[in-house]
Amino acid sequence: MPFVAPRKIRRIAINTGGGDAPGLNAVIRAVTLSANNRGWEVIGIKRGYSSLLGGDPCVVLSNTSVRGIAHLGGTILGTTNKGNPFETYITFPGRRRRLAAEIIVEELQRLQVDGLIAVGGDGSLSIAHGLMQMGVPVIGVPKTIDNDLSGTDRTFGFDTAVSTATECLDKLHSTAQAHDRVMVVELMGRYAGWIALHAGLSSSCDVILIPEIPYDMKKVAAHLRKRKKGGRPYAIVVVAEGAVEAGGSLVFAEAKQQAREQRLGGVAEYVAERIQKMTGQETRSLVLGHLQRGGSPTTNDRLLALRFGAAAVRLAEEGKWGHMVAYKPPTMSSVPIEEAIRTRKLVSVTSDTIMTVRELGVCLGD
Numbered sequence: 001m002p003f004v005a006p007r008k009i010r011r012i013a014i015n016t017g018g019g020d021a022p023g024l025n026a027v028i029r030a031v032t033l034s035a036n037n038r039g040w041e042v043i044g045i046k047r048g049y050s051s052l053l054g055g056d057p058c059v060v061l062s063n064t065s066v067r068g069i070a071h072l073g074g075t076i077l078g079t080t081n082k083g084n085p086f087e088t089y090i091t092f093p094g095r096r097r098r099l100a101a102e103i104i105v106e107e108l109q110r111l112q113v114d115g116l117i118a119v120g121g122d123g124s125l126s127i128a129h130g131l132m133q134m135g136v137p138v139i140g141v142p143k144t145i146d147n148d149l150s151g152t153d154r155t156f157g158f159d160t161a162v163s164t165a166t167e168c169l170d171k172l173h174s175t176a177q178a179h180d181r182v183m184v185v186e187l188m189g190r191y192a193g194w195i196a197l198h199a200g201l202s203s204s205c206d207v208i209l210i211p212e213i214p215y216d217m218k219k220v221a222a223h224l225r226k227r228k229k230g231g232r233p234y235a236i237v238v239v240a241e242g243a244v245e246a247g248g249s250l251v252f253a254e255a256k257q258q259a260r261e262q263r264l265g266g267v268a269e270y271v272a273e274r275i276q277k278m279t280g281q282e283t284r285s286l287v288l289g290h291l292q293r294g295g296s297p298t299t300n301d302r303l304l305a306l307r308f309g310a311a312a313v314r315l316a317e318e319g320k321w322g323h324m325v326a327y328k329p330p331t332m333s334s335v336p337i338e339e340a341i342r343t344r345k346l347v348s349v350t351s352d353t354i355m356t357v358r359e360l361g362v363c364l365g366d
């Protein structure tokens with residue numbers, strides 16, 4: 001039996017899904033306080049939807065239980081990016097095999113949940129959208145360090161990831177210079193170059209390679225040779241994990257190639273080897289990896305996450321089910337979840353940030 005969006009809300013649930021992003025706990029705190037202060041009960045679902053599928057039980061989130069968490073990284077509810085409930089079947093002892101999504105809908109009904117606040121990136125929001133089509137009243141909150149969700153100017157977690165990456169890139173300058181080396185650094189972001197572009201520009205890197213601009217190794221090598229000739233035989237090259245050589249293809253981590261879902265990884269090593277061969281300069285590569293997702297959210301992310309959480313509860317109160325909170329500076333607004341997940345938000349190659357990179361003489365590999 002499908003849900004009927006409630007007139008009067010008594011109880012909402014919240015979950016966090018997909019890769020974690022700094023600011024998740026701030027969202028949980030804001031949702032909990034805003035809802036409890038309206039007299040609604042808040043239930044926290046653990047590890048994605050696992051509490052509804054036989055995992056750790058749900059927790060009731062009181063104002064006390066979310067005290068002192070806004071500045072903490074990770075998520076007190078846990079998260080997972082495994083097991084899409086629309087592709088997973090579960091058999092409880094003595095019961096027939098069921099689609100996990102059906103069980104989730106039934107469990108939410110059994111718990112008398114009037115609405116679900118789903119905090120996630122495109123994967124988790126696609127699942128939330130599917131549940132909505134099965135009748136669950138859903139509000140989405142955009143989360144991803146990649147900043148690649150459409151419909152919102154920013155996602156929380158992005159600012160922290162960029163700050164961490166910038167700090168690390170800053171540190172590489174001295175060692176690169178001391179050894180006259182080229183350091184090639186791989187940053188996260190999946191198929192979008194937001195993190196690499198913003199961190200690379202902020203930390204005065206010499207080459208920035210992003211998925212939106214296919215790179216030409218000849219151009220990269222020529223830029224580095226010219227730099228060396230000009231008296232600077234060292235350089236920092238930032239490469240987004242989803243960057244692609246013109247006419248080439250994405251680089252996936254070898255060990256993970258057999259995995260069901262291919263994961264990006266290894267492009268820095270590839271670029272570093274090519275640079276060393278083409279320029280003769282000593283080159284090293286490193287992958288910053290999950291450090292970009294770790295630690296406390298920056299003040300900006302904390303604020304954004306708190307505002308997202310409070311706005312999500314406001315949307316629920318207004319009955320705007322099926323919408324995702326969206327940041328359209330300077331205000332909070334909303335977009336249909338369907339719209340937010342339809343296309344990936346990529347870096348515009350005509351944006352002023354890209355123009356700035358070019359005007360500062362940084363090589364984009366084209």
Ligand code: F6P
Nearest residue numbers: 019144145146188189190264293
């Ligand atoms: O989407 C966030 C993100 O950190 C990407 O930038 C990265 O490609 C991916 O998640 C890594 O995922 P996992 O947690 O599976 O290693």
